[in-house]
Amino acid sequence: MTRKAVLTSVVLTLILAACGESDSATPSPQPQTHGGAPETTATADEAQAILSGLGEPYASANLDNGRRLFRRCASCHTLGADDRHLVGPNLHGMFGRQVGEAEGFRFSRALEQADFVWTKAELDQWLANPRTYLPGNRMSFAGLRDESDRNDLIAFLAVETAR
Known part of the structure; x- marks a missing residue:
């Protein structure tokens, strides 16, 4: 993976986490929720x-x-x-x-x-x-x-x- 692709992946993961969503490959920091x-x-x-x-x-x-x-x-x-x-x-x-x-x-x-x-x-x-x-x-x-x-x-x- 190129450096740009890695940075893009990290930024996307952080944005999704801030919105309360997560990438399936990234563990969610949230407690178990419904x-x-x-x-x-x-x-x-x-x-x-x-x-x-x-x-x-x-x-x-x-x-x-x-x-x-x-x-x-x-x-x-x-x-x-x-x-x-x-x-x-x-x-x-x-x-x-x-x-x-x-x-x-x-x-x-x-x-x-x-x-x-x-x-x-x-x-x-x-x-x-x-x-x-x-x-x-x-x-x-x-x-x-x-x-x-x-x-x-x-x-x-x-x-x-x-x-």
Whole structure:
């Protein structure tokens, strides 16, 4: 294979990985997923206990919709305790964690200098429009305008990143 062909193959693999797709010859960095989002591994009782602790509107959120919405995030973020960072940090244990802190991940200067803890309220504002919430961050996600979609995604993340 020529040097140009090798470089083209590497670039194509990186582009496909960033889009959440992979070449069949290249192992996927994603955890085992169903339709681009991890299967919910919490029991119904565990999920309900976590969501009840968050109160409304999260206690009555639609976790299936949250899982579907997470598909947009899965090409950059993982959720499991043993999952690696991708383009974005692994989100396991994010609630209650200082922004810009995830061992082994290099954050943008904006996130490193920010001074808040990830809570459901902070995440709601962030997910509405990350670019305006914290200018200078590198996240390319445009945001979720619909409040009920944000609630569903936050509920899903709370359940999936708690264990």
